[in-house]
Amino acid sequence: MFLRTVCRAQGAKAFHQNANVRFLATQVEAAKGDKISQADKQIDYANATPYSSIPGPSVMSMLRAGLPGGSCYKMAFDEVVRFYRRKYGDILKFPGAFGNPESVITHNPDNFATVYRTEGPWPEAPAFHTLKYYREKIRPDIFGEHIGLLLAQGKKWADFRTVVNPIMMQPKATQLYIPTIEKVAGDFIERILKLRDPTTNQLPGNFEDEIHKWSLESIGVVALDTRLGLISDKYSERGAKFLHSLTSFFRLVFELEFKPSLWRIIATPKFKEMMKVLDTMTDLSCEYVDEAKAKLEEKSKNDTNSHEESILEKLLKIDPIIAKVMAMDMLFAGVDTTSSAFVAALYLLSKNPEKQEILRKELLIVLPDKNSSFTVDKMARLPYLRACLKEGHRLYPVINGELRRAGKDLVLDGYQIPKGTLVVMNSCELLKDEHYFSDPTKFVPERWLKGEEMGAGCPASQRTIHPFLLLPFGFGPRACIGKRFADMEIEILIAKLVRNFYITWEYPDLKFKWKTLNAPDGKLTFTLTDVNY
Structure with a gap:
């Protein structure tokens, strides 16, 4: 049984009864007005077109298309999906191969x-x-039954989420970290000033590496209750080793899980490399958590004053293994994704100086001085900042879509989708589709503002945006548990940068490329000129 002290069936039941209410509060006004296809509503499952009739490529045709001379040779994953969408339509079936199961891909938000x-x-x-294999087969000594939110399914997932949800999803939990995350952002800006060319005000071409350091440093203070030393002048060998391993992990995930691979049959060289990388990350995470635990125990002995407990403190009191696994999951899920979303927002603001200036005016009201500190109240008074980030998610979404197993027999676009079928909800292409957004390629943060926030003459379309089109953190009980922290980290750093600098881009357009995530493909040569007020 999982977590004998708190995880009983009644606790899980109570959580699930209330889960939708809690998560819905964090979504786009979401689903009050969502519309399920009227056609599918009227089709009984038994009378729908059989699952076997869903169009799509065969295994052999896909393999041929991916070989030299094939129609999909050297295409990124999103380009492959786009190719087959044009060929087969908005719903299609991808065959299973190399141990990967068959899946259905849909491009219809009503289906989402x-x-x-x-x-x-x-x-x-x-x-x-590969991570699941590692935790279950290679290191059961560390993980046991607790393989984490990213990997667990069914009751194991529900039990784990029941424990961590009250600790991580409350707004108060996020608010506790505002001063710490702001300190990390301030240290990062000091580092930027040292990296910036004093003559041109331009940042170095390897600035993306620095962004990864900031992202890991930020989530590290939440997950591990410590500073990793990645953005200070004092070199941290452990922190650098962890970041290198994390970068290697995402590179290998793309090779082993998004490309054809035989690792399920034989231990390929890249699979062996992945196991070594995961060993390094696991061992370092355990070191950090054990050190944090010792510090917290010493602090509790010497400090009799009550204080608001950190996330790690609360989790350690419940179960040290859960604390370690949750810390690792936060680090896995919260570095590359946060970095990519941050780059997208910063790049779009640099390319749209008029929008950047609107944001700066909002920030001048909330942060009248360059060094003004953030508070909960100030964070709530930045609607245009949040709209800019949301528009960044739309134009450069971090992930290509969401994956779920059908929870029951469904009818999608008139086809039978049996319970348990893997369904890929591919929203990426729709986010730049003029059918769903006016001026879809333009950066228009105003489209996400409420009526009273838009002001007179707002250029945003009044067309209602489908509530299931843009859900960068997912939806429902399995929505990203770290959403509030990711948003806070990006909001604070973007706010500080725009408040202190004019950010410009003086080179050809930056490309974004899908690998495991949608990430910048090129040098991040931003120019930051001081704001003198």
Whole structure:
């Protein structure tokens, strides 16, 4: 049994009864007005077109297309999906191969709503099979049954989430970290000033590496209750080793899970490398958590004053293994994704100086001085900042879509989708589709503002945005548990940068490329000129 002290069936039941209410509060006004396809509503499952009739390529045709001379040779994953969408339509079937199961890919947001609405209290979202293999087969000494939120399914996932959800999802938990995250952002800006060319005000071409350091440093103070030393002048060998391993992990995930690979049959060289990388990350994480635990125990002995406990403190009191696994999951999920979302927002603001100036005016009211500190109240008074980040998610989404197993027999676009079928909800292409957004390629943060926030003459379309189109953190009980922290980290750093600098881009357009995530493909040569007020 999982976590004998708190995880009983009644606790899990109570959590799931209230899960939708809690998560819905964090989504786009979401689903009050969502519309499930009227056609599918009227088709009984038994009378729908059989699953076997869903169009799509065969295994052999896909393999041929990916070989030299093939129509998909050297295409990124999103380009491959786009190619087959043009060939087969908005719903298609991808065959299973090399140990990967068959899946259905849909490009219809009404279908997204149907899948989310019927996923049940224990949604299944298989991911990172190599990481799952490692935790279950290679290091059961560390993980046991607790393989974490990223990997667990069914009741194991529900039990784990029942424990960590009250600790991580409350707004108060995030608010506790505002001063610490702001300190990390301030240290990063000091580092930027040292890296910036004093003559041109331009940042170095390897600035993306620095952003990864900031991102890991930020989530590290939440997950591990410590500073990793990545953005200070004092070199941290452990922190650098962890970041290098994390970068290697995402490179290898792309090779082993998004490309054809035989690792499930034989231990390929890249699979062996992945196991070594995961060993390094696991061992370092355990070191950090053990050190944090010792510090907290010493602090509790010497400090009799009551204080607000950190996330790690609360988790350690429940179960040290859960604390370690949750810390690792936060580090896995919260570095590359946060970095990519931050780059997208900063790049779009640099390319749209008029929008950057609107944001700066908002910031001048909330942060009248360059060194003004953030508070909960100030964070709540930045609607245009949040709209800019949301528009960044739309134009350069970090992930290509969401994956779920159908929670029951469904009808999507008139086809039978049996319970348990893997369904890929591919929203990426739709986010730049003029059918769903006016001026879809333009950076228009105003489209996300409420009526009273838009002001007169707002250029945003009044067209209602489908509530299931842009859900960068997912939806429902399995929505990203670290959403509030990721948002806070990016909001604070973007706010500080725009308040202190005019940010410009003086080179050809930056490319974003899908590997495991949608990330910048090129040098991040931003120019930062001081704001003198």
